[in-house]
Amino acid sequence: MxxxxxxxxxxxxxxxxxxxxxxxxxxxxxxxxxxxxxxxxxxxxxxxxxPYVSNMFNEIKGEDADLCLNKIKQLVTDYKLSKTNREGFEKMRDDYNKGNKSWDMFFTLMCFSFNNQYRFNNKQEYNSSFGKHKSCFSEVTERKFIKFMDRLNNIDISFLxxxxxxxxxxxxxxxxxxxxxxxxxxxxxxxxxxxxxxxxxxxxxxxxxxxxxxxxxxxxxxxxxxxxxxxxxxxxxxxxxxxxxxxxxxxxxxxxxxxxxxxxxxxxxxxxxxxxx
Ligand SMILES: C[S@@+](CC[C@H](N)C(=O)[O-])C[C@H]1O[C@@H](n2cnc3c(N)ncnc32)[C@H](O)[C@@H]1O
Missing domain, CATH: 3.40.50.150 (Vaccinia Virus protein VP39)
Structure with a gap:
């Protein structure tokens, strides 16, 4: 499997x-x-x-995987995200914490975070650090995302x-x-x-x-x-x-x-x- x-x-x-x-x-x-x-x-x-993960799932369940992928790729382009561009990552994290809390911001931040882990502080601000040289939105991540969407859209799941x-x-x-x-x-x-x-x-x-x-x-x-x-x-x-x-x-x-x-x-x-x- x-x-x-x-x-x-x-x-x-x-x-x-x-x-x-x-x-x-x-x-x-x-x-x-x-x-x-x-x-x-x-x-x-x-x-x-x-609630962060289930909020994301609730937002994307039922959506088309290609449309979701396009949103992620657009963010990667807009913030010029890469394995070395710390400023781009930090700008995105700031924007997220200032209120742009859409699922694609959360997911893309996670892709570029240290160990791909999400972490929040007491003020509910995203505070994972940049995953320099390691974390990115790669072709492998893209393939996994497509599989993940397929699964999410085909299981009977509810969230609490x-x-x-x-x-x-x-x-x-x-x-x-x-x-x-x-x-x-x-x-x-x-x-x-x-x-x-x-x-x-x-x-x-x-x-x-x-x-x-x-x-x-x-x-x-x-x-x-x-x-x-x-x-x-x-x-x-x-x-x-x-x-x-x-x-x-x-x-x-x-x-x-x-x-x-x-x-x-x-x-x-x-x-x-x-x-x-
Ligand atoms: C070991 S992790 C679970 C990992 C999970 N199996 C996965 O696939 O990622 C423990 C989780 O428990 C959650 N948690 C901590 N305290 C909790 C509580 N009192 N009630 C419900 N969930 C809690 C944390 O937010 C964390 O996501």
Missing amino acids: NYIGGKYKLLPQLLPLFPSNISMFYDIFGGGANVSLNVNSEFVLYNDIV NKDFREVDYSNADENDLVYFDPPYLISCGNYNDGKRGFKGWNQQDDIDLMNLCDKLDEQGTRFAISNVLEHKGLKNELLINWSKKYNINYLNNNYNNCNYQENNKINKTVEVLITNY
């Missing part, structure tokens, strides 16, 4: 661990929608507390921007899958630090998420959580103990088919998918 987006390195290991028959796939921490766009299910509900605790799970049943890919408590991400215009992630969030999964389990709904049990010598002890009730799938190649307990002294990142099915 060719993955849409494709920046999310664990997708090839993750997707085969999902059940083959999913009616509604709840992607509760949807982020860049890598999982939403690649999962095999009848319906997708994408949720993320941050809620805290994970506020999503309504009461209709989720045994045919559905609720997937959680939260910020990882012991490894850092832009979205963990509470300085991005929304509250950060702490141990109480982890506890609330574990309690929510227990509730889903009691109501007979399948769930799956991506997380990190160990990272650079730190362990998420609460999660390790809680996860023993469920099935733990180790995603790092180094830990496949081997006993985590026997290897827990190794100073590595231990990424897992915890499931109740």
Whole structure:
């Protein structure tokens, strides 16, 4: 399978661990929608507390891919964007922050940003830095965009921007899958630090998420959580103990088919998918 987006390195290991028959796939921490766009299910509900990606998807779903591409290319020309033109990138970022917040501005900024990552500060200003020498809108990006549009226009997807605790799970049943890919408590991400215009992630969030999964389990709904049990010598002890009730799938190649307990002294990142099915 060719993955849409494709920046999310664990997708090839993750997707085969999902059940083959999913009616509604709840992607509760949807982020860049890598999982939403690649999962095999009848319906997708994408949720993320941050609205930027879903706003973009809402704007372009149903649009013609060539027209969208033309808009992006026009911006690349207007701002003379290239792998080396920092001024062009910064001018575009300024214009975006001054109110020109169309989806094509957001997408094109992301293409030229460091690591192609979007990042916002507390004032909700786009503040990713320029991806000098690396980031651009290449032919490969163009081909990926066409595939992405094709997929977006052909799946039944809806969007929410809620805290994970506020999503309504009461209709989720045994045919559905609720997937959680939260910020990882012991490894850092832009979205963990509470300085991005929304509250950060702490141990109480982890506890609330574990309690929510227990509730889903009691109501007979399948769930799956991506997380990190160990990272650079730190362990998420609460999660390790809680996860023993469920099935733990180790995603790092180094830990496949081997006993985590026997290897827990190794100073590595231990990424897992915890499931109740
Ligand atoms: C590990 S990332 C998810 C990556 C995603 N699977 C992808 O394909 O890009 C975690 C996401 O959780 C979101 N998030 C953080 N706190 C949240 C909360 N309380 N409720 C819902 N989403 C939250 C962040 O905005 C971030 O996009």
